[in-house]
Each structure stands twice: as structure tokens, then as C-alpha cells.
Amino acid sequence: MGELPVIDVSPLFDGRSADGAARQIEAACVDSGFFYISGHGVPAELIARMDAAARRFFALPDEVKMKISMARGGRAWRGFFPVGGELTSGRPDLKEGIYFGAEREPDGRPLSGRNLFPDEVPELGAAVLSYLRVMTEVAQGVLRGVALSLELDEDYFATGYTADPTILFRIFHYPPAAADDGWGVGEHTDYGLLTLLLQDDNAGLQVHTTGGWVDAPPIPGTFVCNIGDMLDKLTGGHYRSTPHRVRNESGRERLSFPFFFDPGWDSEVPPLPSLARRDGGRARWDGQDLRAFTGPYGDYLLGKVGKVFPQLRADVLD
């Protein structure tokens, strides 16, 4: 009770029968929408390299970090924000961080463009770009499992919603916090399809399952995987996009690395007709009715991001 499952996803990558993994993914997605993945094949060396570079960056003085501030990223929404700069649930979060995304020429749409990498830590940019490539493969593999779990063709996502995915990647640095200090990340659900979260050795993530709040501490060699609002919407609520939050009470600094793998910017994500009758009609935690949103994913994402960065929204979008 209260434990999130660990699912070995290696059959989704090595051609063995993936039925068992798909069934475990289904059970986890119906239950809490959260599980750990092992057998993902991400090199430990790459993780160590990115972790070390990120630590070097966050140890720099604020005025140096602000050289790549999000204000400089403009419409691409890239770069550094200081502690208190993001308001996940309406209040300033107790964390600082860097926003990255797919490295591409700006195409005129919000959130597209080039990353801002710090000159002072040149190895960070190289590690992040490698990590984005590797995690794209991991995410497509997990989505093969999700597709199989829904009795869809295993390439359902790769040839559709994630043929040209929206990719966001963040590195967060949480200073140590006391119990009455407020949240590192306020309660929220993720917006897209899939989040793959790498955590350092420090706990802090909590997930609101039907049994109440449970901890999702780091397990060596795994990622925490959770589904976002678009998978909830696609499945008519059969799969759950579940609220979670972070408070770093470890007494140490905590780093986390969430990778968000989302539908293409222009994709609309209507519910699958095959699941229409399975909707339990459950109300969402925040009262939002996902079915009421019928526009493209990009509009949904901008509505969410604009709320957590009100100033940036005012500068960039309005």
C-alpha cells in the first residue's frame, strides 16, 4: 500500500515480448499515473556528467547565472530563473532552475528556438544536448508500452502525436527547506503525455494517490515516470494525470531533472472512442474538465506556462 511500482521497460527496447511491461504500465496508469522505470539503458556516465555540470552552474553567483536569464530567452522560454521566480500553484516556488527545450531554429511559435547555455560551464550544454537525444528514445519506448497497454499499434504515438514532439527539459535546484517553508514545487499535474524525472539522492517528491499523499523517493538506476494531462484526456480519464508536489526536507541541496515529452504543438488530443465508455466520470482534483479543452496542445501548454511565469507572459505573449 502506498508504494509506486518499478517497471522493467527493457523489453520495449530489445525486441522481447513487451506484453508484461504493457500490462504493468496499464495497472500503474489506471491506479496513480506514476511508476518507476528500470532497464531504460540511459548511460550512468551521461547522468553523472550532467549532474556534475549542473552543480557547477548552480554554485555560481546569481549575477553570473542571470547572464542566461529567461528574460534573455524571450519567446523561446529558455534560461535561468532565480529562487521564487516560478509560481507553480500561485505562490513562489522554493527553487531555482534552468529551462531547456529541443535545439532548433526559432519557427515563430512560442517556446521554439535555441537554448541558452552558460559560457562559464561549457560542459553543461554538451551534456544536456546528449541527454535530450537519449531521453527522446526512452520516451518513445515507454510510449510504445503505453500504446500496447491501450491495445493500440505500438507505433501509435511515434507516427502521430510524437512524430514531432514538444520537448521541455528543466533542471531544478532546491535549497534545503523546513517543513513550514512552503513548497519547492506547488501541487500540480503535468501538462503533456509523459514526464521522465531523474532525481539526485535526496527525496522530496510526493504524489497524491487515491490512498493519500505518498513519497516517491529516488531509487538508484531508475526514473520516475508519470503521465500528463494529455494522456488523461486521450483516455477519457481512464489513465490518471495525478497531482504531485515537492518539498526538500533533506537538509541538503536537491537537484532534479524533469524531461517532458508532449504532443506536437498543433496536435489536438480528443478522447479515444474505444475508451469513451470506461470514463468513471471522476472529478479532477482542480475541478478542471479536460474534455472541455478542444484546441491544439500548444494553446493548452501556453495557458499553463503563462500562469506559472506571469511576468514572462506579460513580456512575451501579451
Ligand SMILES: O=C(O)CCC(=O)C(=O)O
Ligand atoms: O523536482 C521534482 O522532483 C518534480 C518536479 C515536477 O513535478 C515538475 O517539474 O513538473
Ligand SMILES: [Fe+2]
Ligand atoms: Fe510535475
